[in-house]
Amino acid sequence: MAIRNSSAVDHAAVRPDWTCSCGDQRWPCPDARMLLLRTTDPCRLSTRAGDWMREAARDLSDVTPAELFERFLSWTRDCG
Template identity: 45%
Template sequence: MTEIADAGDHAAERPSWDCRSCGKPWPCDPAREYLAGEMDRVQLAIVMWANMDEAIPDLPQGPPSELFERFIGWTH
């Protein structure tokens, strides 16, 4: 199991992958801001890919593009 990225107060709750603090789908806007400030773009994309890989079995089946955008698309 991969460790979920540390996003300060806005951490992911498994298995819902919603934010423990605000209840929005993780990574929520505050988590994204925190993570982007802690890592360079390449490192951030790699970490978020690992988190997406962890989330896939927990989340309902949906379009892969939604998961990609949620976890990785915003990192560019």
């Protein structure tokens, strides 16, 4: 199952390992992050990234919460 954003279709998350559909990189890869930052409202992106992180936590039981935060939320913009 792939998570898709209308402008980041080429960089979709492939579950359950949460890799990028464009290769073996972890999703969101740098290109997916850039596309999401350019095309998604910052507050909406932060909310969606939190949702992705929660879903990934179920699939990636060997990844620590700190690693999940770094991967899914640390790069999103402050929506304040």
